[in-house]
């Protein structure tokens with residue numbers, strides 16, 4: 001616990017360090033427009049250090065699923081080059097085959113983060129642990145991560161799994177597993193409860209967010225602003241979850257964009273690419289085949305069309321290298337890689353069942369890191385992205 005106390009005292013900001021609604025006014029039709037002029041960084045040394053000039057762009061009723069105008073695409077300082085960000089959905093173990101809430105969850109895989117962290121440090125990579133409530137409530141997680149977090153060798157962000165995150169005022173079901181579907185007050189309460197728990201456990205103010213199951217909604221962007229979050233990384237471009245009540249990110253860009261005005265909330269989409277001879281047609285061809293998974297499989301095998309997310313979960317190293325070719329050739333500013341922390345021990349996710357699978361997972365990362373670094377794509381961090389994105 002001593003490890004928690006010291007950095008906490010140094011980094012816990014006073015309440016005014018968080019952006020808060022500067023003005024709220026209705027637009028006369030009863031619908032109400034909430035204008036949020038963030039104040040991150042004002043009146044607080046900590047806030048200024050962490051948030052720089054962030055938080056001054058206006059964000060009016062914007063949704064993360066809104067397709068951005070070309071002018072909303074983020075620009076990075078000259079010389080920034082291509083980077084990659086490693087995000088870890090750091091969460092409890094649960095039975096991925098069972099409905100929500102019907103199984104007990106455990107957090108036995110947390111100590112496995114120690115080895116993964118060391119592995120990343122060997123490459124000079126700063127992993128971003130997107131933690132949910134059970135992890136943010138774990139003293140073991142603090143013990144494993146806080147030294148690296150305090151030293152800037154790792155970063156912590158927010159991952160909201162509403163079904164394990166108080167307050168519990170909703171029915172636990174698939175629709176409500178997408179936090180963005182909850183009533184705005186409940187989404188806010190859960191978000192702030194989790195953020196405060198993260199600050200208390202890890203001694204860091206989280207600046208990046210991912211909705212569990214990528215479940216953003218109409219209120220998520222402005223709630224993130226209220227919570228002092230600078231970057232959202234929930235958009236999984238090329239994926240559509242509307243069939244199960246979730247958001248549709250299918251036609252969104254792979255490049256980062258501003259959800260509101262420049263300086264408001266930066267969207268950093270997870271990287272998924274189409275590969276194959278027909279890849280230019282992927283955006284309409286792939287969704288058209290959604291009822292025909294066998295046809296999708298066939299097209300992938302014969303090299304015509306494949307959808308490849310940058311994750312070791314369900315994606316081979318050979319596939320990932322093909323995806324890197326496309327992502328690097330397309331000039332993506334930030335490649336966002338992801339996986340789930342329970343995959344760091346055998347038996348908890350569909351992707352890692354045995355020790356051999358786990359070895360293969362580490363080999364996958366070695367192959368991908370070596371390839372990226374060999375191409376001159378350098379690892380980056382939330383802090384570095386915030387510092388290198390152009391705010392004007």
Ligand SMILES: [Zn+2]
Pocket residue numbers: 089091159161212213
């Ligand atoms: Zn998750």
